[in-house]
Amino acid sequence: MTEPLSLRACRRGHVIHYPAVLDERANEEGQEVAFCSACECGTVYFVVVDPGDGARVLLSGGRDLQERFEAQAWPGRIHSDHEGTFFYRLVPHPLDITLFLKA
Ligand SMILES: [Zn+2]
Numbered sequence: 001m002t003e004p005l006s007l008r009a010c011r012r013g014h015v016i017h018y019p020a021v022l023d024e025r026a027n028e029e030g031q032e033v034a035f036c037s038a039c040e041c042g043t044v045y046f047v048v049v050d051p052g053d054g055a056r057v058l059l060s061g062g063r064d065l066q067e068r069f070e071a072q073a074w075p076g077r078i079h080s081d082h083e084g085t086f087f088y089r090l091v092p093h094p095l096d097i098t099l100f101l102k103a
Helices: 021-029 064-072 096-103
Strands: 004-009 015-018 033-038 046-050 054-061 076-081 084-090
Touching: 004 054, 015 033, 015 046, 021 033, 021 054, 021 076, 021 084, 033 064, 046 064, 054 064, 054 096, 064 084
Parallel strands: none
Antiparallel strands: 004 015, 033 046, 033 084, 046 054, 076 084
16 A cells, blocks of 8 residues: 655644645646645645646645635545545646636
């Protein structure tokens, strides 16, 4: 089994975890993959996995950020493994991320 990847989130050194399959998915499809996750502070992070480039936190915020992400029409996927289930979205076009960040 593949261990989840971790990404440094906040200044306190908290990390967020995500399944390694997201990196694989982004590389295979040549398409950005996005998800939202919160660290122990309760801060929500909007993370994008770029093909060949890995994951980056692009935006942080509160519950409203999570809700805005959930409201996106980007195709959603659920990955499940021994860690549980993980929801993410395939970003149809890189421009969609730009628009999301501006909104
Ligand atoms: Zn934190």
